[in-house]
Amino acid sequence: MxxxxxxxxxxxxxxxxxxxxxxxxxxxxxxxISIAGRALVPLDIGLGxxxxxxxxxxxxxxxxxxxxxxxxxxxxxxxxxDLFKPAFPKLMxxxxxxVLDGGMLAVAALIAWRLYLGMMDKLTYGETTLIAQIPxxxxxxxxxxxxxxxxxxxxxxxxxxxRALAYPQTVGDA
Numbered sequence: 001m002x003x004x005x006x007x008x009x010x011x012x013x014x015x016x017x018x019x020x021x022x023x024x025x026x027x028x029x030x031x032x033i034s035i036a037g038r039a040l041v042p043l044d045i046g047l048g049x050x051x052x053x054x055x056x057x058x059x060x061x062x063x064x065x066x067x068x069x070x071x072x073x074x075x076x077x078x079x080x081x082d083l084f085k086p087a088f089p090k091l092m093x094x095x096x097x098x099v100l101d102g103g104m105l106a107v108a109a110l111i112a113w114r115l116y117l118g119m120m121d122k123l124t125y126g127e128t129t130l131i132a133q134i135p136x137x138x139x140x141x142x143x144x145x146x147x148x149x150x151x152x153x154x155x156x157x158x159x160x161x162x163r164a165l166a167y168p169q170t171v172g173d174a
Contacts, residue, residue, distance in 0.1 A: 020067030052132020066146025
């Protein structure tokens with residue numbers, strides 16, 4: 001059961017990271033096209049910059065950042081100060097992992113909750129971006145997908161840390 005959960009979580013985190021990477025590539029491509037169009041304006045051939053490129057970039061980058069969070073959490077890639085970790089006994093380090101993963105789960109849940117409320121607010125009032133007139137809730141929805149993935153992966157990481165605390169021999173450092 002645990003192995004199936006581990007595999008499912010890894011697949012989710014990898015899929016989210018790949019989605020974020022594809023989104024970044026798309027934003028880079030659209031930005032390139034817009035810059036090239038801006039350079040062609042003096043030729044007066046009907047080409048120009050993409051209207052609302054700043055809006056598109058802002059939404060795409062935000063969604064990509066949230067899409068990368070599940071993978072970062074799964075791989076323990078968040079910033080950490082490990083100055084005293086080598087001095088602590090392994091049991092203390094496993095206990096700290098539980099506490100820190102629990103804290104990250106709380107932060108992830110708070111972020112997802114607030115993104116959801118923000119998305120609902122933007123949807124209710126029909127707010128759009130200034131230039132491209134893209135409904136703002138769509139950017140929130142894209143970011144919320146990553147935030148929900150972050151919550152699911154963070155919950156798994158708490159389980160993983162609890163398992164390592166309860167069964168240290170399963171992680172190879174008895």
